[in-house]
Amino acid sequence: MATFILSVNGVDHTVEANPNMPLLWALRDLLNLTGTKYGCGIGMCGSCTVLMDGNAVRSCILPVSASADRAIITIEGFSTDGLHKVQQAWLAESVSQCGYCQPGKILTAAALLDKNPHPTTAEIDSAFENNLCRCGTYLRIRRAVQRAAEGG
Ligand code: FES
Numbered sequence: 001m002a003t004f005i006l007s008v009n010g011v012d013h014t015v016e017a018n019p020n021m022p023l024l025w026a027l028r029d030l031l032n033l034t035g036t037k038y039g040c041g042i043g044m045c046g047s048c049t050v051l052m053d054g055n056a057v058r059s060c061i062l063p064v065s066a067s068a069d070r071a072i073i074t075i076e077g078f079s080t081d082g083l084h085k086v087q088q089a090w091l092a093e094s095v096s097q098c099g100y101c102q103p104g105k106i107l108t109a110a111a112l113l114d115k116n117p118h119p120t121t122a123e124i125d126s127a128f129e130n131n132l133c134r135c136g137t138y139l140r141i142r143r144a145v146q147r148a149a150e151g152g
């Protein structure tokens with residue numbers, strides 16, 4: 001066990017953890033931030049995506065030791081008023097079905113648009129490669145990202 005400072009949603013948390021503990025478990029089990037979801041556990045589905053220093057990363061394969069002193073944003077801290085253009089586009093396109101994968105999808109979209117405000121269809125599809133949705137919301141996700149890029 002070791003002590004780490006995790007900066008999550010703008011708040012510093014001191015956690016005691018095995019350095020190899022996946023960030024996902026630190027978020028869910030130590031900080032009770034359960035919006036970040038477990039899917040595959042091997043970096044292949046995107047359900048566990050969070051933002052780290054503005055980049056979309058898969059928290060199931062990221063050790064807590066590599067997450068200390070980085071700016072981590074989870075779905076809980078992404079937009080407290082729900083008015084982020086990505087969230088509004090998600091609502092307008094009725095993207096979510098069961099919702100399980102959607103925190104990861106929304107954060108993936110936000111990271112994409114932050115770096116590339118007007119992505120092509122191919123660039124959207126590339127950003128969402130290996131982002132699995134058992135409900136099959138892929139086309140709605142694409143439309144929502146395009147809508148958000150157009151300003152909502
Ligand atoms: S749970 Fe992390 S990528 Fe699937």
Ligand code: FES
Nearest residue numbers: 098099133134135
């Ligand atoms: S909305 Fe159900 S898994 Fe994606």
